[in-house]
Amino acid sequence: MINKQLNVIVRFELKEEELETLVSQIRDFFEKEVSRFPGFISAKIHQNQERTVLINYATWDSSESFQKFVMELASVSPIAKKIQAFNPKQDMVFEILL
Structure with missing residues:
Protein backbone atom coordinates (compact mmCIF):
# COMPACT_ATOMS: atom_id res chain seq x y z
CA MET A 1 0.00 0.00 0.00
CA ILE A 2 1.30 3.44 -0.95
CA ASN A 3 1.27 6.05 1.78
CA LYS A 4 -0.64 9.15 0.75
CA GLN A 5 -0.10 12.58 2.24
CA LEU A 6 -2.72 13.69 4.71
CA ASN A 7 -4.16 17.13 5.47
CA VAL A 8 -5.61 17.63 8.92
CA ILE A 9 -7.93 20.61 9.32
CA VAL A 10 -8.76 21.78 12.82
CA ARG A 11 -11.26 24.58 13.49
CA PHE A 12 -11.51 26.81 16.55
CA GLU A 13 -14.42 29.12 17.29
CA LEU A 14 -13.21 31.94 19.51
CA LYS A 15 -13.88 35.24 21.13
CA GLU A 16 -11.86 37.89 19.32
CA GLU A 17 -9.68 38.52 22.38
CA GLU A 18 -8.63 34.83 22.48
CA LEU A 19 -7.13 34.76 18.99
CA GLU A 20 -3.62 36.04 19.73
CA THR A 52 -13.49 34.61 15.72
CA VAL A 53 -12.59 31.52 13.68
CA LEU A 54 -9.13 30.06 13.36
CA ILE A 55 -8.30 27.16 11.07
CA ASN A 56 -5.14 25.13 11.58
CA TYR A 57 -4.18 23.20 8.44
CA ALA A 58 -1.37 20.64 8.77
CA THR A 59 0.11 18.27 6.20
CA TRP A 60 1.57 14.87 7.13
CA ASP A 61 3.36 12.35 4.97
CA SER A 62 0.83 9.63 5.86
CA SER A 63 -2.11 8.72 8.03
CA GLU A 64 0.20 6.45 10.02
CA SER A 65 2.57 9.33 10.86
CA PHE A 66 -0.33 11.49 11.97
CA GLN A 67 -1.80 8.74 14.17
CA LYS A 68 1.62 8.15 15.76
CA PHE A 69 1.89 11.90 16.42
CA VAL A 70 -1.54 11.90 18.11
CA MET A 71 -0.64 8.97 20.36
CA GLU A 72 2.95 9.86 21.19
CA LEU A 73 3.04 13.65 21.27
CA ALA A 74 -0.33 15.40 21.05
CA SER A 75 -1.81 13.34 23.87
CA VAL A 76 0.99 14.21 26.34
CA SER A 77 2.33 17.64 25.35
CA PRO A 78 1.68 20.45 27.87
CA ILE A 79 1.38 22.92 24.96
CA ALA A 80 -1.16 20.67 23.21
CA LYS A 81 -3.20 20.54 26.42
CA LYS A 82 -3.35 24.35 26.50
CA ILE A 83 -4.54 24.35 22.87
CA GLN A 84 -7.18 21.72 23.68
CA ALA A 85 -8.67 24.14 26.22
CA PHE A 86 -9.94 26.15 23.22
CA ASN A 87 -12.16 23.19 22.23
CA PRO A 88 -10.86 22.50 18.73
CA LYS A 89 -12.98 20.63 16.25
CA GLN A 90 -11.11 18.26 13.97
CA ASP A 91 -13.34 18.93 11.03
CA MET A 92 -11.63 16.84 8.43
CA VAL A 93 -8.74 14.62 7.62
CA PHE A 94 -8.05 14.22 3.91
CA GLU A 95 -5.68 12.22 1.80
CA ILE A 96 -4.08 14.35 -0.92
CA LEU A 97 -4.87 12.97 -4.36
CA LEU A 98 -3.33 15.60 -6.60
Missing part, protein backbone atom coordinates in the same frame (compact mmCIF):
# COMPACT_ATOMS: atom_id res chain seq x y z
CA THR A 21 -3.18 33.68 22.67
CA LEU A 22 -4.22 30.68 20.62
CA VAL A 23 -2.07 31.65 17.63
CA SER A 24 0.93 32.02 19.93
CA GLN A 25 0.33 28.60 21.49
CA ILE A 26 -0.11 26.89 18.11
CA ARG A 27 3.07 28.51 16.74
CA ASP A 28 4.95 27.45 19.86
CA PHE A 29 3.66 23.88 19.55
CA PHE A 30 4.61 23.58 15.88
CA GLU A 31 8.02 25.25 16.26
CA LYS A 32 9.12 23.41 19.41
CA GLU A 33 7.51 20.01 19.06
CA VAL A 34 5.54 19.16 15.92
CA SER A 35 8.16 20.29 13.40
CA ARG A 36 10.58 17.70 14.82
CA PHE A 37 8.11 14.83 14.67
CA PRO A 38 8.75 12.27 11.90
CA GLY A 39 6.27 12.62 9.04
CA PHE A 40 5.26 16.23 9.64
CA ILE A 41 5.49 18.31 6.44
CA SER A 42 3.97 21.74 7.03
CA ALA A 43 1.27 23.79 8.73
CA LYS A 44 -0.69 26.97 8.12
CA ILE A 45 -2.97 29.01 10.34
CA HIS A 46 -5.88 30.99 8.90
CA GLN A 47 -8.29 33.40 10.59
CA ASN A 48 -11.54 34.97 9.47
CA GLN A 49 -11.88 38.75 9.19
CA GLU A 50 -13.83 38.95 12.45
CA ARG A 51 -11.01 37.12 14.28
Whole structure:
Protein backbone atom coordinates (compact mmCIF):
# COMPACT_ATOMS: atom_id res chain seq x y z
CA MET A 1 0.00 0.00 0.00
CA ILE A 2 1.30 3.44 -0.95
CA ASN A 3 1.27 6.05 1.78
CA LYS A 4 -0.64 9.15 0.75
CA GLN A 5 -0.10 12.58 2.24
CA LEU A 6 -2.72 13.69 4.71
CA ASN A 7 -4.16 17.13 5.47
CA VAL A 8 -5.61 17.63 8.92
CA ILE A 9 -7.93 20.61 9.32
CA VAL A 10 -8.76 21.78 12.82
CA ARG A 11 -11.26 24.58 13.49
CA PHE A 12 -11.51 26.81 16.55
CA GLU A 13 -14.42 29.12 17.29
CA LEU A 14 -13.21 31.94 19.51
CA LYS A 15 -13.88 35.24 21.13
CA GLU A 16 -11.86 37.89 19.32
CA GLU A 17 -9.68 38.52 22.38
CA GLU A 18 -8.63 34.83 22.48
CA LEU A 19 -7.13 34.76 18.99
CA GLU A 20 -3.62 36.04 19.73
CA THR A 21 -3.18 33.68 22.67
CA LEU A 22 -4.22 30.68 20.62
CA VAL A 23 -2.07 31.65 17.63
CA SER A 24 0.93 32.02 19.93
CA GLN A 25 0.33 28.60 21.49
CA ILE A 26 -0.11 26.89 18.11
CA ARG A 27 3.07 28.51 16.74
CA ASP A 28 4.95 27.45 19.86
CA PHE A 29 3.66 23.88 19.55
CA PHE A 30 4.61 23.58 15.88
CA GLU A 31 8.02 25.25 16.26
CA LYS A 32 9.12 23.41 19.41
CA GLU A 33 7.51 20.01 19.06
CA VAL A 34 5.54 19.16 15.92
CA SER A 35 8.16 20.29 13.40
CA ARG A 36 10.58 17.70 14.82
CA PHE A 37 8.11 14.83 14.67
CA PRO A 38 8.75 12.27 11.90
CA GLY A 39 6.27 12.62 9.04
CA PHE A 40 5.26 16.23 9.64
CA ILE A 41 5.49 18.31 6.44
CA SER A 42 3.97 21.74 7.03
CA ALA A 43 1.27 23.79 8.73
CA LYS A 44 -0.69 26.97 8.12
CA ILE A 45 -2.97 29.01 10.34
CA HIS A 46 -5.88 30.99 8.90
CA GLN A 47 -8.29 33.40 10.59
CA ASN A 48 -11.54 34.97 9.47
CA GLN A 49 -11.88 38.75 9.19
CA GLU A 50 -13.83 38.95 12.45
CA ARG A 51 -11.01 37.12 14.28
CA THR A 52 -13.49 34.61 15.72
CA VAL A 53 -12.59 31.52 13.68
CA LEU A 54 -9.13 30.06 13.36
CA ILE A 55 -8.30 27.16 11.07
CA ASN A 56 -5.14 25.13 11.58
CA TYR A 57 -4.18 23.20 8.44
CA ALA A 58 -1.37 20.64 8.77
CA THR A 59 0.11 18.27 6.20
CA TRP A 60 1.57 14.87 7.13
CA ASP A 61 3.36 12.35 4.97
CA SER A 62 0.83 9.63 5.86
CA SER A 63 -2.11 8.72 8.03
CA GLU A 64 0.20 6.45 10.02
CA SER A 65 2.57 9.33 10.86
CA PHE A 66 -0.33 11.49 11.97
CA GLN A 67 -1.80 8.74 14.17
CA LYS A 68 1.62 8.15 15.76
CA PHE A 69 1.89 11.90 16.42
CA VAL A 70 -1.54 11.90 18.11
CA MET A 71 -0.64 8.97 20.36
CA GLU A 72 2.95 9.86 21.19
CA LEU A 73 3.04 13.65 21.27
CA ALA A 74 -0.33 15.40 21.05
CA SER A 75 -1.81 13.34 23.87
CA VAL A 76 0.99 14.21 26.34
CA SER A 77 2.33 17.64 25.35
CA PRO A 78 1.68 20.45 27.87
CA ILE A 79 1.38 22.92 24.96
CA ALA A 80 -1.16 20.67 23.21
CA LYS A 81 -3.20 20.54 26.42
CA LYS A 82 -3.35 24.35 26.50
CA ILE A 83 -4.54 24.35 22.87
CA GLN A 84 -7.18 21.72 23.68
CA ALA A 85 -8.67 24.14 26.22
CA PHE A 86 -9.94 26.15 23.22
CA ASN A 87 -12.16 23.19 22.23
CA PRO A 88 -10.86 22.50 18.73
CA LYS A 89 -12.98 20.63 16.25
CA GLN A 90 -11.11 18.26 13.97
CA ASP A 91 -13.34 18.93 11.03
CA MET A 92 -11.63 16.84 8.43
CA VAL A 93 -8.74 14.62 7.62
CA PHE A 94 -8.05 14.22 3.91
CA GLU A 95 -5.68 12.22 1.80
CA ILE A 96 -4.08 14.35 -0.92
CA LEU A 97 -4.87 12.97 -4.36
CA LEU A 98 -3.33 15.60 -6.60
